Amino acid sequence: MGETREILAPPEAAGLRADRFLTDAIGGLSRSRVKALIEAGQASRAGVRVHDPAEPVRPGELYALHLPPPEDAVPQPQDIPLTVLFEDRHLIVLDKPAGLVVHPAPGNRDGTLVNAVLAHAAEDLTGIGGEKRPGIVHRLDKDTSGVMVVAKSERAHTALSEAFAARDLDxxxxxxxxxxxxxxxxxxxxxxxxxxxxxxxxxxxxxxxxxxxxxxxxxxxxxxxxxxxxxxxxxxxxxxxxxxxxxxxxxxxxxxxxxxxxxxxxxxxxxxxxxxxxxxxxxxxxxxxLGFRHPVTGEALSFxxxxxxxxxxxxxxxxxxxxxx
Missing domain, CATH: 3.30.2350.10 (Pseudouridine synthase)
Known part of the structure; x- marks a missing residue:
């Protein structure tokens, strides 16, 4: 199942890398994700499989990228109480308590914030990197409390990751x-x-x-x-x-x-x-x-x-x- 996106390459796309062209044309996916899909045989040009992410784009030809349905995340949902400060279909902002580990790791395989968000927002998770999971864009130490934002979609995850990398937030x-x-x-x-x-x-x-x-x-x-x-x-x-x-x-x-x-x-x-x-x-x-611009609407948010x-x-x-x- 999943879905297939089709894009007719315009003249100005001539010579661009296939992964860059498809990333910009589709939107909402990271370039690394698109590259992985191409390498996995999920892209085509005029009905012929494309396996090289660096292949130059040929204008006037129809490109297609198949997006498989997201797989279930390895961490399992767990009913752990969360204090939600804000939530929409793209992200969730939480007040993390001290003592809660953010992500499963050796020594803390479950009982984490990721397990809690999987249970809280399972129906809203649209898939990040092909996996049905919340997107962790920053972390707080286990024993540090306070405001955290977690992405629920790949589009939000990509934009928030870029904002944190650029320090474009407060x-x-x-x-x-x-x-x-x-x-x-x-x-x-x-x-x-x-x-x-x-x-x-x-x-x-x-x-x-x-x-x-x-x-x-x-x-x-x-x-x-x-x-x-x-x-x-x-x-x-x-x-x-x-x-x-x-x-x-x-x-x-x-x-x-x-x-x-x-x-x-x-x-x-x-x-x-x-x-x-x-x-x-x-x-x-x-x-x-924590203040940042909403990754989809651009609205200035502060919590x-x-x-x-x-x-x-x-x-x-x-x-x-x-x-x-």
Whole structure:
């Protein structure tokens, strides 16, 4: 089954690669997807199979591309509650809770956000890369909460992926860190790559790293003990905010990877809040806002998610409890 799209090659298409021509003419499919379909024998010119994606287009001839029906995704749908901020037939915007892994991987084969979206939106998934699955265009670490967008169609997946790659969007995070940064607002710039001594961690490096830039502003200080920062990403590297703030000397409260010892700033807290912050079981990082243009309509969209209960409880505990010790 599936469907077949037919396109008569116009004069101006002469000499174009077949995969480029069909991608532009059909719309809604990535070039890599069209290339794979051609290589799989799903394209034809004047009724003759085309197997070479680079074959030059012949104007005046009828090209056809068969789109097989999407196959079921390997991950299985699971009824996991989701907090939906927005949804249409092209995408879904979610407030991801801390503790939810985004995509199945070794050690987390199920119980992920992908499994949840498969159950929630199974009838709306039109197929991405020939597979009936949600399109993950960006990720949040398992223990980072907040706003995420997921594509439901290949057209949306392609456009959103391009927007994230070009940084043509607005992302803002709230981070609770140890100590009080000085200055209160600024930029952290430093290439990020694998830690030279611990390959499971990232670090600011001088060689073989990727450029990274984080802008921060102190939203609220709690004496010299800790501060709530608002961070914006100019780049999108793995663990970028966590790595940059630790490099600045202000690691995230609760960060199990980049908080290596009890911070000296903890001495500035009374016992109860100090113990609560030291025992916080995850990095205190929340994706607070996400703004982007709708991949199909072009409408400017912006979404926000309130601090999750665990982080909000820490802030309430800090309010009356900061002491000068």
């Amino acid at each position: 992302r803002e995070y709230l981070a609770l860190v140890w100590g009080l940064p000085a200055p209160a607002a600024g930029e952290i710039e430093g290439d990020i790559g694998r830690h030279p001594m611990d390959r499971k961690r990232m670090a600011v490096v001088t060689r073989n790293g990727k450029h990274a830039l984080t802008r921060y502003r102190t939203e609220r200080g709690f004496g010299a003990a800790c501060a709530l920062l608002r961070c914006r990403l100019a780049t999108g590297r793995t663990h970028q905010i966590r790595v940059h703030l630790a490099h600045l000397g202000h690691p995230l409260v609760g960060d199990p990877v980049y908080l290596r010892r009890t911070p000296a700033a903890a001495r500035n807290l009374a016992e109860a809040p100090r113990e609560a912050l030291l025992a916080f079981p995850r990095q205190a990082l929340h994706a607070a806002t 926000s998610a309130e601090l999750p209960p665990d982080m909000a409880a820490l802030l309430r505990l800090l309010e009356p409890s900061v002491t000068a010790r």
